[in-house]
Amino acid sequence: MQAPIAASEFILNSRGAVYHLDLRPEELAPTVITVGDPDRVEQVSRHFDKVEGIFRHREFVTHTGYIGSKRLSVVSTGIGTDNIDIVLNELDALANIDFTTRQVKPALTRLQIIRLGTSGALQADIPVDGLVVSSHGLGLDNLLPWYEMESTPAETALLEAFSSQVPLRPGSARPYLAAAADSLLPHFREGFHTGITVTCPGFYAPQGRALRGKLSHPALLEQLTAFRLEDHHITNFEMETAGIYGLGRVLGHDCLSISTIVANRIRQEFSKDGAAAVQKMIGTCLGIIAGMNY
Ligand SMILES: O=P(O)(O)O[C@H]1O[C@H](CO)[C@@H](O)[C@H]1O
Ligand SMILES: O=c1cc[nH]c(=O)[nH]1
Numbered sequence: 001m002q003a004p005i006a007a008s009e010f011i012l013n014s015r016g017a018v019y020h021l022d023l024r025p026e027e028l029a030p031t032v033i034t035v036g037d038p039d040r041v042e043q044v045s046r047h048f049d050k051v052e053g054i055f056r057h058r059e060f061v062t063h064t065g066y067i068g069s070k071r072l073s074v075v076s077t078g079i080g081t082d083n084i085d086i087v088l089n090e091l092d093a094l095a096n097i098d099f100t101t102r103q104v105k106p107a108l109t110r111l112q113i114i115r116l117g118t119s120g121a122l123q124a125d126i127p128v129d130g131l132v133v134s135s136h137g138l139g140l141d142n143l144l145p146w147y148e149m150e151s152t153p154a155e156t157a158l159l160e161a162f163s164s165q166v167p168l169r170p171g172s173a174r175p176y177l178a179a180a181a182d183s184l185l186p187h188f189r190e191g192f193h194t195g196i197t198v199t200c201p202g203f204y205a206p207q208g209r210a211l212r213g214k215l216s217h218p219a220l221l222e223q224l225t226a227f228r229l230e231d232h233h234i235t236n237f238e239m240e241t242a243g244i245y246g247l248g249r250v251l252g253h254d255c256l257s258i259s260t261i262v263a264n265r266i267r268q269e270f271s272k273d274g275a276a277a278v279q280k281m282i283g284t285c286l287g288i289i290a291g292m293n294y
Helices: 038-045 081-096 153-165 220-226 241-251 274-291
Strands: 031-035 050-057 060-067 070-076 112-121 131-139 176-179 193-199 232-238 254-264
Touching: 031 038, 031 274, 038 060, 038 070, 038 274, 060 274, 070 274, 081 241, 112 241, 112 274, 131 153, 131 232, 131 241, 153 176, 176 241, 193 241, 220 232, 232 254, 241 254, 254 274
Parallel strands: 031 070, 031 112, 112 254, 131 193, 193 232
Antiparallel strands: 050 060, 060 070, 112 232, 131 176, 131 254
């Protein structure tokens, strides 16, 4: 018989809800949209036909509701893969741990987890306000080395090519890579640029931005832009995708990341109305998600 998971490891609050997200299993839908900015949650749920629950704890805001007969939750993650560690583990617990017995359920549920975020483009031909869907997340943030993650031979080949084409300063990162869910990616082709998304442990030096702090890796942007393996290239930078894809692999969920490009780092441009572009992404993607027969 499976031992219950201890109170210090699987933490429930006085409402019987999971520690950071403050959600109970019945309050989460099987299709989950993640956004970084807590204010973006309402910008998504305003498209719902019905909102049945609103939950908030720290930066984690969740709205659960329906578009037609499709039940969806939208959850804010805040910034960075340290938060993704919390959100993905707690979403998985909501789906796959029995909150009464504290045991893993015998039949596991695969969630669909779709990030709608913002990002910086690394190719001159990806315009600001354009949309990128991440074929892969390549993490420079060091979250996934703390887990056992299996890679496919194709993922290993991409990672090896990355390590030889983008030599990092020793000790700065242990890159990892995971692909998007095959079940989700094909729905987001028309109108989307597709490529590898690099997930960074910061917005400034880890994305090659120098204000006053001197960069230890000044060639980063140039090397990422030039990376090629067969028809694979790096499209963009952000701060969550690889963590979502990697933990999705570890925990058995189907994940996809979509970004509105707010900065083009090669052309040195920033969107004049990023908020409008994000609104457009939300409308487009919800239309696709609502129509997906999943
Ligand atoms: O707009 P969101 O979804 O937060 O995504 C991007 O924006 C934040 C940085 O400004 C990081 O979280 C990055 O991944
Ligand atoms: O350049 C950018 C823009 C949005 N988010 C990022 O992480 N980087």
